[in-house]
Amino acid sequence: MNIVVTVKQVPDTWAEKKLDPSDMTTDRATVDNVLNEMDEYGVEEALLLKEAHGGEVTAVTMGPDKAVEAVRKALQMGADKGVHLCDASLHGSDALQTASALAKVIAPLNPDVVIVASEASDARGGVVGALLAEYLGLPQLTLARKVTADPGGGTVTIERQTDNGYATVLGKLPVVVGVIEKINEPRYPSFKGIMAAKKKPLVTMTAADAGIDPGSAGLSGAHSEVDEAQPRPPKAAGQVVKDEGDGGAKLAAFLADQKLV
């Protein structure tokens, strides 16, 4: 199977995330950046599919120069090839533009399965999987907690997580699969994997290479505009008391006092 998995570099979970006041985009310069944790589940699922059915895994990202580190991490985990869409004109792209640009990079790779994690920890939109299905014109098998591929029958079946359980959803190849965490246990790159990754093919593409219309790309072509951003005002300190055997009663009194019960 020809498998493509999307990855994204994001500010580290522990970093204090903020917007760059000059253009209101996510500040990626003053923080440590890592592979989006959820993407590790996507890469793992891609590798599991490859191990079960053969084929090749290509990790694709879009982002500034150093975002290539996210692809490298995927290669270290075991992906075979990497593609990095990198172009200053793409800076400030919204989710629609990003998914549209990724679709332009992915389509010529002729994948059987495109794997996307359910969301990135910085923007938390959770829409790129659905949007890739839209732009690529492929079945949307997102919010998957279990994926079963049948390459012989030409189908993929997932368990799509719902609020109160799951739905079984089937699509004919090629498909877009969106995975939630808990679907698997992502592997750590081995020393061998880290060494091997250095020799794996990694292509850098410009917007023009991908056929992206420069007029529609980046901040100037975005579909929305940030007017202002402010830090949330600090919360007034609450009351913290040590349990002296009456903690539960005190808490009940507080809740009653606040008319919450």
Place this chain on the structure above:
Amino acid sequence: MAEVLVLVEHADGEPKKVTAELLTLARRFGEPSAVFLGGPGTYAKAKDFLARYGAQKVYVAESADIDGYVVAPKAEVLAGLFGSAAPAALLVAATAEGREVAARAAAKTGSGLVWDVVDVAPGLVVTQQVFGGSTIVRSHVTKGTPVITVRPNSAAPEEAPATPEEQQVDVAVSDAAKTAQVSDRVVEGKSGRPDLTEASIVVSGGRGLGAAENFRLVEELADLMGGAVGASRAATDAGWYPHQAQVGQTGKTVSPQLYVAVGISGAIQHRAGMQTSKTIVAINKDPEAPIFELADFGIVGDLFNVVPQLTEELRKRQ
């Protein structure tokens, strides 16, 4: 006034509370038109509710295709309404599926998408609380029809009885939208509790509970208060509680009136999913636990003493 489309969030026709919140928000800047998308015969259960919360019009699209395929048919019907109704905006609940439907409707119509909004002001300026609630952003859509997903519990629902005009929508779903086929829907662990993201009270358990069976304490407290049960990532990772209940960065974002954190330290991943709750109370044995920085009221103590006592006290007060 222009129409504002509100996608009805429902379970087999039963509208969710967030639908009333969306209709209430929509009235601020236009005439709310509810859009009901569901399987055949499901609309009847939503009719009175939509009238009570002020829908001036209801677009009814009932079809087996709506439920039979993932997301795409819904997005197609909505995109069609953008053309025929020329609405000022589309409001959708920011649920896992809601955000996907909204995104595809926006893509089909070249419209801007803003998500997880907590307030909509005149001029369609939206407020979002991003980066786990640490930054407040105001923004507006610049292209097409603004598509806005709204976080549940962002507005207090207000009744505004109306007699909506009903308009049947012809659901002619294209073959292209019928590619991800639903063959089966399975309900797991039906609890009778409110939805986690909609509940006005959430009681969550974490690592401090120590074992799956101790979630009983959390459930008992939640049931007494009519709340939903949440869990920290540590608890779901340990397999003590289902992933659907996870609150935090890789789980659900909740914003209830009251959030009760039981044995949860309050790591940044967890705070990202609950720190905009109106009132936060915490029970933890570690006085240094970061959850206490957020708590309006905190008890430093053994949850196995404090929680049963709290439950007992609340029971007495009922």
